[in-house]
Amino acid sequence: xxxVSQSPSNKVTEKGKDVExxxxxxxxxxxxYWYRQSLGQGLEFLIYFQGNSAPxxxxxPSDRFSAERTGGSVSTLTIxxxxxxxxxxxxxxxxxxxxxxxxxxxxxxxxLVL
Amino acid sequence: xxxVGLHLPTLSVQEGDNSIINCAYSNSASDYFIWxxxxxxxxxxxxxxxxxNMDKRQGQRVTVLLNKTVKHLSLQIAATQPGDSAVYFCAxxxxxxxxxxxxFGQGTRLTINP
Numbered sequence: 001x002x003x004v005s006q007s008p009s010n011k012v013t014e015k016g017k018d019v020e021x022x023x024x025x026x027x028x029x030x031x032x033y034w035y036r037q038s039l040g041q042g043l044e045f046l047i048y049f050q051g052n053s054a055p056x057x058x059x060x061p062s063d064r065f066s067a068e069r070t071g072g073s074v075s076t077l078t079i080x081x082x083x084x085x086x087x088x089x090x091x092x093x094x095x096x097x098x099x100x101x102x103x104x105x106x107x108x109x110x111x112l113v114l
Numbered sequence: 115x116x117x118v119g120l121h122l123p124t125l126s127v128q129e130g131d132n133s134i135i136n137c138a139y140s141n142s143a144s145d146y147f148i149w150x151x152x153x154x155x156x157x158x159x160x161x162x163x164x165x166x167n168m169d170k171r172q173g174q175r176v177t178v179l180l181n182k183t184v185k186h187l188s189l190q191i192a193a194t195q196p197g198d199s200a201v202y203f204c205a206x207x208x209x210x211x212x213x214x215x216x217x218f219g220q221g222t223r224l225t226i227n228p
């Protein structure tokens with residue numbers, strides 16, 4: 001079946017603009033995760049969804065970052081008033097139920113804030 | 115602080131040789147470990163996982179070893195091929211009730227020389 005998909009694949013924006021990043025998880029996966037990967041770095045956890053609820057938002061770096069998930073499927077990560085330090089690859093993953101099962105990653109959205 | 119880290123940031127091996135990538139973790143409560151492979155411009159790809167009730171697990175050309183005594187994890191790749199060139203990340207789930215995120219190491223870049 002289809003894997004995790006993300007859109008757009010690349011996004012260039014100006015400082016101060018808002019951006020929305022989309023994630024379509026694997027069908028039937030109830031758990032969804034957002035990570036951020038800065039150049040040459042490991043993955044930094046942002047937020048976890050179980051269904052449409054986000055029980056763990058501990059990784060969101062500031063209140064400019066928010067995310068939602070609707071219908072237990074698609075998720076949107078929104079960054080308001082983007083800053084240059086927000087430039088990174090934003091990765092989405094899904095797993096069947098929990099983080100103690102395999103997380104499957106999408107290809108990521110490469111965000112560049114000028 | 116607690117971390118999942120790698121001993122070497124880069125590793126070069128000759129095609130056909132075996133490679134070993136190492137990872138150290140500091141949280142003795144961690145009980146689920148995963149290795150991911152990330153090729154340039156792509157999201158992480160699951161390779162193999164291991165739970166703390168095991169010391170060794172084998173896949174196709176890959177073996178993961180877990181030494182809980184010294185909190186060490188390794189990934190062995192047999193008969194390396196050019197397609198094995200990538201960055202390899204270890205990740206852990208710390209087994210905390212309700213904890214649903216993976217903690218990733220910084221990654222090791224593996225280069226296969228022809």
